[in-house]
Structures are given as structure tokens and as C-alpha cells.
Amino acid sequence: MALTRDAILAKSTDPEVEEVPIPEWDDSVFVKGMSGAERDAFEMSSRRKGETDLRNYRARFLVRTLVDESGKRLFRDEDAPTLGKHPSRIISRMFDAASRLSGMDDEEVEEAEGNSEEETAAMAAGSDSPSFSPATSAAHAQSFSPAPTPVS
Template sequence: MTNYLSAEQILDADDLAIEDVPVPEWGGTVRVKGMSGTERDRFEAGFVGNDMKQLPKDKALEYYRARIAAACLVDQAGNKMFRSVGEIKRLSDKNAEALQRVVDVANRLSGLSQEDVEELTGNSDAAPSGSSTSGSPDTSDTPSPSSSAGSARASSRSGKQSNG
């Protein structure tokens, strides 16, 4: 027999995945938290201009990786670590391989597939090579795209963090 959930059960579920990611280039480990539905909506809205059309490719890729990382990097208490445009710009200057490692986890935990990323960035030929959009969306509410949601989501629920 199927066990159907109530609205209360759904709303009370602790379903945002968290994963610890070793980043030796930065001298330690960071904590990445998947986006909520609202955070992902806000992140994706950053790829649309005031005219409701997709931003040009160069603007969509500007600070792309740093925006995703900033949207999903949290401290031990689960608070966003990077909130300002200046911090995102500084984060974009960090080692690309290290930043990509964080982005890959953020995308997976947030359910963003490669196809989602390509649609957002207007880059269907290759993976994103820049950063994010031109505007300065509130990164405390703005998360990331790229990998696909996978089996790691179930094993990395907030109570079960993995170390790599």
C-alpha cells in the first residue's frame, strides 16, 4: 500500500542536503548546502533581463561559478558565507579547479543538471567557462547550476554529511 504524505509531513521534512567538500587549494574543507526551491528560483531569475528575455551569453557566464558557490557555501551553522557582490568577485578569483569542485557538488545537491546549466547560460556547446549574470542578485537567496541530481543526494541529507 502506498504511504501518501500529508502537507504537514512535507513541510516538516528536513530535505536540504549538505555535503562537506575537501578543498586542499584553500587549506581545508568547506560545507556546501543544496538550494531550496525559492533559492533556485532566485538564482535562475538572475539569468533573465528586465525584458524577461535570457541574458546574452557573455553576461550569463560572468561570475557564473562564483555565484553558484556563493549561493551554496555555508558555515557550520548553515549560514551563507558570501553575500556581497564584492565577495563574489573575490571568490571568482580563486583557483578554478577548486571552485569547480564546489560548484559540481552545489549543482548536484540543488538538482541542477548539465542541461539546466546550458539553458541558463545559453551555452549548449560546452560547459560554462565563466561565472554568472550581470545583475547583483541577493546571493543569500541565490544558488547554483551544473551536474545532475544523483544518488548522493539521499546519502548527504543534512544529518549525514560526507567528507568527499
């Protein structure tokens, strides 16, 4: 039997929260998944003149999804520029967990970031396109990054 309207509306709206280890900081952080309304608001805030604004995209996402143990946001939206100055490897680890919890698979992240197969092919061919793909760049950088040094 399918769920009824009342049964769906009665379901919990508590976000899923996950602890993400940050070995570089000898600690961890908590990230939460966005609700549908929160994700829509974030995506709308990332649009400028019909285009996705990729400036500090991951940090702008993280200020909305990094939380304390009780699920309360740690940052305000205006903290994104400072958060974005942290190492990309750490930002990417937190972003990957938060985007997964928010139901954003790689294809959806690329679409939100405006990365089409045509843009990726043009960039690979050396096009002067100003398009930038954080997901593609992170994957590319990761494939050439040395193995992490163990923290003693």
C-alpha cells in the same frame, strides 16, 4: 499510500550540507543545496533581457551555497567578483558539489547557462558566436590539464 498535503508540508526543509575537500588550500569548505525558492531566485537573478548572464556565474552561485558548519551563508551576493578570482579548478569543484546538492544535473546547468547543442556545435565549427559555455570549457580544459601536483 501517497503523501498528503499536510505530510509534505511537515517534511524537513533543512538543506543538505556537504564538506568539499580543497587540497590546494589544505582545508575544506561546506556547500549546501538550494531550496526550490532559492534556486528560482538565483536563476531569475541570472537573467538579463531574456538571456542568461554568464559573467561570473559559478561564483554568483557559490556565494549563495558556501556555508559554515551550521549551514549559515559565508558570503554576501556582492562578494561574487572577489570569489570569482580564485582558481577555476577550485571554483569548479565547489560548484559541482553545490549544483549536485541543488538538483542541477549537467543538462540543467547547461540549460541555465544557455548552452544548446546547436551553440556547442557552432562553437566547435569555429563560429564567431559570442556564446560561452563554462561547463563545456571546464570539461575541455580538464581533459587537457596535467595531473594535480600533490601538496607536501
